Structures are given as C-alpha cells and as structure tokens.
Amino acid sequence: MRPDASKKIAKVTPKGGPNPVVIGAIVAAVVVVAVVVAILIGNSGKSGSSTGASGSSAPVGVVGGTGGGILVNKATAKGNAPTLDLYEDFQCPTCGELEKAMGSRLASMAKAGQVKLVVHVLSFLDANLKNDSSSRAANAAACAADAGKFLEYHSAVFAGQPAQEGAGYTDAQLTQFAKTAGITGTALTTWQKCASSGQHAQYVTDVQTGAEKAGVFGTPTVKLNGKDITKTLTTGDALVAQVKAATK
Amino acid sequence: MGQIKGQLGHRGAGRPPDLIGLLARLILGAVLAVAGGLKVTSPASSARAVRAFQILPYDLAGYVGYALPVVEIVVGLLLVTGLFTRASAVVGGLLMVAFIIGIISAWTRGLAIDCGCFGGGGTIAASQTQYGRDVLRDVGLAACAGWLVVRPHTAYSLDHRFFG
Numbered sequence: 445m446r447p448d449a450s451k452k453i454a455k456v457t458p459k460g461g462p463n464p465v466v467i468g469a470i471v472a473a474v475v476v477v478a479v480v481v482a483i484l485i486g487n488s489g490k491s492g493s494s495t496g497a498s499g500s501s502a503p504v505g506v507v508g509g510t511g512g513g514i515l516v517n518k519a520t521a522k523g524n525a526p527t528l529d530l531y532e533d534f535q536c537p538t539c540g541e542l543e544k545a546m547g548s549r550l551a552s553m554a555k556a557g558q559v560k561l562v563v564h565v566l567s568f569l570d571a572n573l574k575n576d577s578s579s580r581a582a583n584a585a586a587c588a589a590d591a592g593k594f595l596e597y598h599s600a601v602f603a604g605q606p607a608q609e610g611a612g613y614t615d616a617q618l619t620q621f622a623k624t625a626g627i628t629g630t631a632l633t634t635w636q637k638c639a640s641s642g643q644h645a646q647y648v649t650d651v652q653t654g655a656e657k658a659g660v661f662g663t664p665t666v667k668l669n670g671k672d673i674t675k676t677l678t679t680g681d682a683l684v685a686q687v688k689a690a691t692k
Numbered sequence: 693m694g695q696i697k698g699q700l701g702h703r704g705a706g707r708p709p710d711l712i713g714l715l716a717r718l719i720l721g722a723v724l725a726v727a728g729g730l731k732v733t734s735p736a737s738s739a740r741a742v743r744a745f746q747i748l749p750y751d752l753a754g755y756v757g758y759a760l761p762v763v764e765i766v767v768g769l770l771l772v773t774g775l776f777t778r779a780s781a782v783v784g785g786l787l788m789v790a791f792i793i794g795i796i797s798a799w800t801r802g803l804a805i806d807c808g809c810f811g812g813g814g815t816i817a818a819s820q821t822q823y824g825r826d827v828l829r830d831v832g833l834a835a836c837a838g839w840l841v842v843r844p845h846t847a848y849s850l851d852h853r854f855f856g
Contacts, residue, residue, distance in 0.1 A: 461854055461855060461856065462854045462855075464776075464854070464855050467775070467854065468776060471766075471770070471775070471776065474766070475762070475763065475766050478762045478766065479759045479762050479763065482732070482735065482758045482759055482761070482762045483755050483758045483759055485735060485758070486735035486736070486738075486739060486754065486755075486757070486758030487754070487758070568736070568737075568740055568814070570736075571734050571736035571737040571740070572734070572737055572812065574734070653750075656740065656743050656744075656750065657750055659746060660815075661740065661743070661744035661805060661813075661814040661815040662805075662814050662815025662816065665815070675818070
C-alpha cells in the first residue's frame with residue numbers, strides 16, 4: 445500500500461495549487477450550514493401543540509389528550525365495549541377500500557355501542573403526494589365533528605375519493621361532503637368558516653405526530669384495545685368476531 | 693525502473709487499482725447523491741421514514757431525517773468528483789453501516805416498512821418488504837467505501853488535480 449501523504453500535504457501548501465485546509469474548511473462550512481438550514485426548514489412545518497395557538501383548538505370528541513383521535517360514538521358506546529382505533533388518511537386508496545368493505549358495518553357497530561370507535565385522521569400523504577388535500581380534508585372532518593357529524597363526513601369523503609391517488613380534493617368537494625353528511629343551515633355556515641380558516645390545522649398536525657409516536661407509520665391501521673389487527677381484517681365478519689371476542 | 697514506473701502510474705489513469713477506485717467512487721457517490729436528491733425536496737417524508745424504523749427518539753429521528761439527504765448529496769458529490777476521497781468514503785461507509793444495522797433491526801423486530809432509502813418509507817404490506825435486497829445493496833456500497841478508505845488514490849480525481 446502506498447504511504448498516506450495527506451498529513452504531509454496538510455502541512456505544506458503546494459506551489460500554485462489550492463490549499464487543502466482552506467478547501468476542506470469551505471466544504472465543512474457548507475455542510476454545516478446546509479444541514480442547519482435543512483433542519484430549520486423541516487421543523488418549520490410543525491410547531492407547538494393544540495393548546496395555545498389561538499383559534500386552533502381541538503375539535504369536539506377528542507380522547508387521549510393532545511393529538512388523540514375522535515371518539516365517534518361517545519353517546520352510545522357501552523361501558524364494556526372494546527376500543528377500536530382506526531388510523532386513516534383521506535387520500536389513501538386502501539383506506540377507501542377498507543371503508544367500502546366494512547365502513548357501514550363499523551358505523552352500525554358504533555351506533556349500537558358495541559365498540560368505542562376512535563378515528564385518527566392522518567395527513568402524511570400530503571408530503572408524499574405533494575399536495576395539501578389530506579390536511580384540508582382532515583381539518584374539514586374535524587369541523588364536521590364539531591357539528592356532530594364526523595362519521596357521516598368521513599363516509600362522504602371516502603365515497604368521493606378520486607380514482608387516481610394524488611388528485612386530491614377541491615374546496616368545493618369538501619363543502620359538498622359536508623352537505624352530503626347532513627350539515628345544514630347555521631351549522632353549515634359555522635362548518636364553512638371552520639374549514640376555510642383551517643381552525644383545526646394544529647390538531648391535524650398533532651394527530652399525525654401522535655400516531656407516529658404510537659408506532660403507526662401506515663394506513664389503514666386498525667387497533668383493537670391497542671393491538672394491531674389490520675392484517676386479520678380480510679372480511680367484515682372477521683372484524684365482528686374479533687370485536688365480540690374482545691368484549692368483556 | 694520500479695521507481696519510474698511508480699511515478700508515472702501516480703500521474704496516469706491507467707493503473708487497474710486506480711480504475712477500480714474510480715469505479716467504487718462513482719458507484720457509491722452516484723447512489724448517495726441520487727438517494728439524497730430524491731429525498732431532499734420532501735423533508736417531512738424523510739423524517740417519517742427515519743421514525744418508521746422506531747430506533748431513535750421521535751424528535752432526534754426527525755432531525756436525522758431532515759439532515760440525511762443533505763449529507764448524502766454532499767458526500768455523494770465529493771465522491772463523484774474525487775475530492776477528499778478518504779474522508780468522504782469514511783462518512784459514506786459509516787452511513788452504509790448505519791443503514792444496514794437499521795434495516796436488519798427493523799427486519800428482526802418484524803416491522804413491515806419500506807427503508808425509505810430513495811424516498812417514500814413507512815409501513816407497507818409484509819409481502820412488499822425488500823430487506824434482503826436492501827441489505828445486499830448497502831453491503832456492496834459499504835465495500836466500495838471500504839476500498840476507498842484503504843486506498844483513496846483513484847483515477848481522475850480532484851484530489852489529484854488540486855493536491856498532487
């Protein structure tokens with residue numbers, strides 16, 4: 445092996461050539477600055493928590509503290525019903541398929557109080573698809589929760605999911621979903637204001653953070669009493685059977 | 693005679709080991725630069741991909757996710773151009789070792805994630821995981837780095853041009 449000449453080179457500046465120490469220092473400085481800038485830019489996307497920022501409080505029905513999901517059926521859930529956590533992104537096609545396959549079954553179980561249905565609406569697909577439709581739709585759904593129509597809005601969004609992943613949702617579509625969900629009159633006016641102002645934007649960010657902290661990095665994810673049962677949900681009957689088994 | 697041959701070889705580009713070094717530099721450098729370039733425009737995805745390994749604490753994983761693409765691009769470009777080859781290869785090699793450990797760790801813990809090496813990341817169907825392929829690729833790249841750390845002298849490098 446050839447002897448390493450780097451030490452010798454570092455000591456003497458070659459005649460007429462660039463100084464390695466100077467170039468090295470420049471490269472190192474560029475790396476440090478670029479890394480700091482990258483971290484600052486990355487962090488600027490998220491800040492604070494639900495509490496504090498004016499006008500961006502958590503919506504009605506949130507359980508489990510900051511960044512928790514929305515308990516859909518607080519009024520009807522029976523005391524001994526197991527908790528079913530549903531993690532979805534409104535732009536996730538597989539979530540749309542899950543909704544199609546067992547959405548109505550889930551809704552009826554929730555209405556009958558057989559499960560405590562907690563829905564966590566995620567928004568990570570915005571970064572992948574380079575749009576903001578997941579966040580806007582999630583905010584709009586949180587506004588619908590304020591109106592007591594979360595599950596109805598949730599179904600309307602998935603029913604109107606674009607055939608092509610990434611096409612996203614227009615504001616007009618989001619409003620149409622509210623009407624489909626049965627939000628009318630003054631409630632619709634309130635919903636509209638909430639949706640267009642991004643009133644629950646911070647909550648939406650917090651839910652995404654909360655899900656990642658809970659180890660959820662994909663959608664749909666379904667947890668029954670905290671246990672991930674997503675893979676077992678091949679049929680609606682499988683879901684019903686598991687819920688029954690988990691009921692004390 | 694040996695002396696003269698060695699000196700000529702030092703300046704020239706034709707010596708086989710120097711060409712192997714050039715190849716190692718270009719492969720490792722290009723893969724790093726491309727991987728970084730694909731991720732640098734979506735820092736949120738990159739952070740999430742690192743968090744999905746569930747090894748580092750949430751906040752620290754985020755910082756790694758934001759910084760990693762930048763580091764990959766810089767080290768990749770240094771390797772492609774052959775500037776500070778040994779130092780760049782050390783960093784590139786350490787990155788590969790970290791990636792290999794991370795992927796094997798996720799694999800053995802039964803996680804079903806995309807490594808997010810070239811963008812994307814997060815949970816995927818268990819049948820879609822490609823841990824073996826990812827580890828093999830990174831072992832190959834680590835070997836390129838290893839060669840360059842041991843023998844940083846390569847053909848057509850800026851190290852040559854600038855520092856002799």
